[in-house]
Structure formats: structure tokens, C-alpha cells
Amino acid sequence: MDFTWSREDTEFRSRVRGVLSRELPTNWPTLARHGPGSRQQTEFCLEFCPKLAEAGLLVPHWPREWGGAERPVWEHFILGEEMWAAGEPRGAQYMNVNWIGPVLMQFGSDAQKQRYIPQMAAGKAIWCQGFSEPNAGSDLASLKTRADREGDEYVINGQKIWTSYAGMADQCFLLARVSGAGEGKSAIAIFIVPMTTPGIEVRSIPSLIGHGDIHEVFFTDVHIPVSARLGEVGQGWKIISAALANERVGIPRYQLATIILDEMVGLLKTRGQFGDPVIRLRAAQAAASCEAARILVYHVVDAKSRGQILGADANVARLAVIGADHAVSDFGMDFLADCYSGAGHVSFMSHHERAIVTGIAAGAAEIQLNIVAQRYLNLPREA
Numbered sequence: 001m002d003f004t005w006s007r008e009d010t011e012f013r014s015r016v017r018g019v020l021s022r023e024l025p026t027n028w029p030t031l032a033r034h035g036p037g038s039r040q041q042t043e044f045c046l047e048f049c050p051k052l053a054e055a056g057l058l059v060p061h062w063p064r065e066w067g068g069a070e071r072p073v074w075e076h077f078i079l080g081e082e083m084w085a086a087g088e089p090r091g092a093q094y095m096n097v098n099w100i101g102p103v104l105m106q107f108g109s110d111a112q113k114q115r116y117i118p119q120m121a122a123g124k125a126i127w128c129q130g131f132s133e134p135n136a137g138s139d140l141a142s143l144k145t146r147a148d149r150e151g152d153e154y155v156i157n158g159q160k161i162w163t164s165y166a167g168m169a170d171q172c173f174l175l176a177r178v179s180g181a182g183e184g185k186s187a188i189a190i191f192i193v194p195m196t197t198p199g200i201e202v203r204s205i206p207s208l209i210g211h212g213d214i215h216e217v218f219f220t221d222v223h224i225p226v227s228a229r230l231g232e233v234g235q236g237w238k239i240i241s242a243a244l245a246n247e248r249v250g251i252p253r254y255q256l257a258t259i260i261l262d263e264m265v266g267l268l269k270t271r272g273q274f275g276d277p278v279i280r281l282r283a284a285q286a287a288a289s290c291e292a293a294r295i296l297v298y299h300v301v302d303a304k305s306r307g308q309i310l311g312a313d314a315n316v317a318r319l320a321v322i323g324a325d326h327a328v329s330d331f332g333m334d335f336l337a338d339c340y341s342g343a344g345h346v347s348f349m350s351h352h353e354r355a356i357v358t359g360i361a362a363g364a365a366e367i368q369l370n371i372v373a374q375r376y377l378n379l380p381r382e383a
């Protein structure tokens with residue numbers, strides 16, 4: 001088995017790094033301090049993504065019809081690794097590229113495709129994902145936001161929470177329960193809702209990661225045309241399940257964790273502390289966690305590149321990514337504690353804050369463990 005990258009892959013990675021080193025400003029670490037959802041980074045992505053698009057590096061894996069070049073799955077993945085290693089300068093637009101655009105291509109009406117996909121391919125569209133509700137996070141199927149059909153319209157009422165990017169989004173990819181369509185998952189449908197529609201109120205939630213990242217979104221008698229529904233009423237759950245499987249490996253945070261760990265080790269060497277066997281052991285364990293995450297994610301990407309169906313391997317890989325983030329963050333907190341107070345070390349603090357939420361956003365780690373236990377290890381549901 002050959003584990004090395006092909007010449008084309010290596011050249012592609014260098015090309016992406018070249019664009020990043022040319023286009024990221026010298027104050028990028030400070031600008032990216034608060035993560036992809038911050039106002040600064042969102043504003044930056046609206047300048048940066050059109051340049052990526054022009055260089056053919058925003059949606060290279062998309063079909064030509066929609067502005068792509070039908071490049072291999074691995075190129076898209078290398079692009080993701082390099083972007084996340086740099087703190088994700090695509091901001092919210094990584095979601096468009098990874099899953100919202102492809103979902104629209106597969107399930108959207110012609111009018112929806114024409115209206116939304118070209119803007120995404122040009123790097124000019126910010127979307128948010130309106131799934132979680134105050135009593136429907138891990139148990140998403142119990143969501144209560146309602147869509148009542150009135151003639152040619154739906155009227156939306158309800159509340160979403162923890163919605164990233166909502167403060168600057170153009171559209172919301174919204175999950176709601178269609179009245180009269182039953183109780184369970186089959187009543188859930190997807191709606192594309194422009195965030196400027198009357199009746200939508202966005203409130204920022206102050207948090208540890210702060211700075212406008214997460215929001216509550218209230219929908220009060222929001223009227224949208226029936227044509228804003230994506231797919232059929234009974235299809236909503238199936239569509240998002242497929243989309244979320246992609247999201248699980250679409251955030252290769254081990255790449256950034258590896259860079260942060262290298263910086264930490266460099267600093268400990270400068271301080272003359274890296275001779276300590278305990279520190280060396282913990283650094284090796286953190287490095288092994290990052291490598292394990294990388295290999296498990298590659299396993300999933302490889303399956304995808306061969307057109308194989310993804311099973312619980314994607315959940316195993318996501319757990320490993322969370323573990324790697326935590327191992328590096330814990331290492332820094334234990335041996336470089338002074339870097340996390342006052343002005344501190346910008347990159348370490350930024351990584352640490354994101355590592356705290358990495359096992360919650362995009363699905364809690366404990367839920368991933370349940371899925372792995374049942375579908376991967378075939379353990380029984382009840383003890």
C-alpha cells in the first residue's frame with residue numbers, strides 16, 4: 001500500500017499554500033483570533049473567497065456546470081486541510097462549498113439552483129444552518145419550529161438557537177415541521193429563508209467563543225413562498241443526514257492542532273523545559289492523537305473517493321479529531337499556562353477556545369460515541 005501523496009496532490013497543496021501566503025494579511029493571526037464565525041473573519045471571507053474562486057480554488061470539486069472543475073475528492077480535501085490549518089479564512093463559506101451547494105445541486109429546483117449556486121461558486125454568499133432548538137439539539141428530530149401551509153405560502157413560527165453566522169447570513173437553511181404531515185421525522189422539511197424576511201429576529205449570544213459567533217433566531221409569522229421548500233416534505237431528514245455525514249469529516253482540525261503543538265514544543269525548547277520526560281511523553285501522546293485523527297479521516301475520504309457508502313467510520317474519525325484537539329489544548333494548558341492569561345499567546349488561546357466547543361458543535365461527542373457503540377461495535381442499546 002502506498003501512503004505517499006501523488007505529485008499532483010503535492011503540487012496542488014503548494015499552490016493552495018502559495019495563495020494563502022499571498023492573500024492573508026500580516027495581521028491575520030489577530031484577525032482570525034475569534035474564529036470563522038466572527039464579524040471580522042466573515043467580512044474578510046467576502047474579500048478572500050472571490051479571489052479563491054478566480055484562482056479556481058473555491059469549488060474545484062464541483063461539476064463544471066456549476067463553476068467547478070470536477071477535480072478529485074482528495075484535492076477538495078487537501079484544500080480543506082490547508083484552509084483549516086490557516087484558521088479557515090473561508091469563514092462561513094466552507095459550509096457552502098462542503099455541503100450546502102452539493103445538497104442544492106442534488107435536491108434543489110431549477111429556480112433554486114440558478115438563484116443560489118452561482119453566488120456560492122463566486123464566493124459571495126453567507127448561509128447559516130437553522131437546525132438546533134432550545135429543546136432539540138442532540139435529539140434534533142424533536143424540533144418544534146412549525147411551517148403552516150397557507151395557499152402558496154408557508155408561515156414559519158418558532159425559535160432556533162446556537163446558530164453560527166446568523167448575524168451576517170443572507171440565507172438560512174432551515175429545518176421546520178410541516179403542520180398536518182404527522183409527528184415524526186417524516187414531517188420535517190427544509191426551507192431556504194432569506195434572513196431579511198419580515199418576522200425574523202437575530203439575537204447574539206454572549207459566550208466563551210463570543211464576538212458574534214452564535215445566535216438565537218426567532219421566527220414570528222414569517223411568510224415564505226412554497227417554492228422556498230427544498231425537496232419534498234418527507235425528504236428533509238434524509239437530505240440532512242447525508243449532508244451531516246459530510247460535515248463530520250469536513251473540518252480537519254487536526255491540521256491546525258498539529259501546527260499548534262509544534263509551536264508549543266518549540267517554545268518549551270526555547271525555555272529549556274523540553275528535557276522533562278513527562279512533558280516529552282505528553283507531547284508524544286498529543287502528536288499521536290493528531291496522527292490517529294489524520295489517518296482515520298483519510299480512511300473516510302478514501303472511501304468517499306471510491307464512491308463507497310460512509311458508515312460509522314465517519315463518526316469514529318470525528319471522535320478522533322475531537323480527541324486530538326483536546327490533547328493539544330490540554331498539553332498547552334498544563335505546561336504553558338502563562339500563555340493563556342492576559343495578552344497571552346494569540347494562536348494558543350484561539351485554538352483552546354475552539355477546542356472547548358469542538359465536541360459540541362456539529363453534534364455532541366457523546367452522541368458520536370453512542371453511534372460508534374451501536375453501529376461500529378454492535379453493542380446493545382440498553383445495558
Ligand SMILES: Cc1cc2nc3c(=O)[nH]c(=O)nc-3n(C[C@H](O)[C@H](O)[C@H](O)COP(=O)(O)OP(=O)(O)OC[C@H]3O[C@@H](n4cnc5c(N)ncnc54)[C@H](O)[C@@H]3O)c2cc1C
Binds near residue numbers: 138361
Ligand atoms: C460553537 C457552536 C456552534 C453551533 N452552531 C450551530 C449552527 O450553526 N446551527 C445549529 O443548528 N446548531 C449549532 N450548534 C448547536 C449544536 O449542534 C448543539 O449544541 C449540539 O447538537 C448539542 O445539542 P444541545 O446543545 O441541545 O445539547 P443537548 O442535546 O441538550 O446535550 C447536552 C449534553 O447531554 C449529552 N447527551 C444528550 N443526549 C444524549 C444521549 N442520548 N446520550 C448521551 N449523552 C447525551 C450531550 O452529549 C451533551 O453533553 C452549535 C453549537 C456550538 C457549541
